[in-house]
Amino acid sequence: LAKTTQPISMDSYEGQEVNITCSHNNIATNDYITWYQQFPSQGPRFIIQGYKTKVTNEVASLFIPADRKSSTLSLPRVSLSDTAVYYCLVGDPGRYNQGGKLIFGQGTELSVKP
């Protein structure tokens, strides 16, 4: 399973764009990159998933360079309610029967200030 490395914490202010980068140097060909958000005392929430280039949804954008050894989650114009832990995960969703599973790294604690 590909190991991921993220900053432990980040600070931002309301209205700013926040970019959280995740390193995954040993990503495998079939691996996808997935990001989850977790608020205190709640379960994690799926935000976005991608394989290469750029993916955008109503919540965030995910940028993946050609070598796929890193990825960047971009949150546009954050608000106080975006204060949470953000987890980057790398894995092959199709390998479930061969032991594929969701392994959470340490996550990035994002603090948004007024």
Add this chain to the structure above:
Amino acid sequence: DTEVTQTPKHLVMGMTNKKSLKCEQHMGHRAMYWYKQKAKKPPELMFVYSYEKLSINESVPSRFSPECPNSSLLNLHLHALQPEDSALYLCASSQGTSDVNEQYFGPGTRLTVT
């Protein structure tokens, strides 16, 4: 309905008690999961059920006993727990065996073992 519900929200139990945690989803998902999360740590996978059969047990002590009575329900039976088992227990589900990266999590049960 895109919700995973868990009961109870909080549970305090002694080391000689027997209790159960319940999880329910009505999204037609065929894979369900139990995770354990200690404070300031990422969720750790405990068990995976696929089509109501246990498919992954992450070497969890036998004092935790999972059960999947039907495709919508997942239980975790607890017996003779230790204080170090105090944690947030999260249930999750995904559409099927190839969707392990996109899981829907419940709010969790906060367990305290005294």
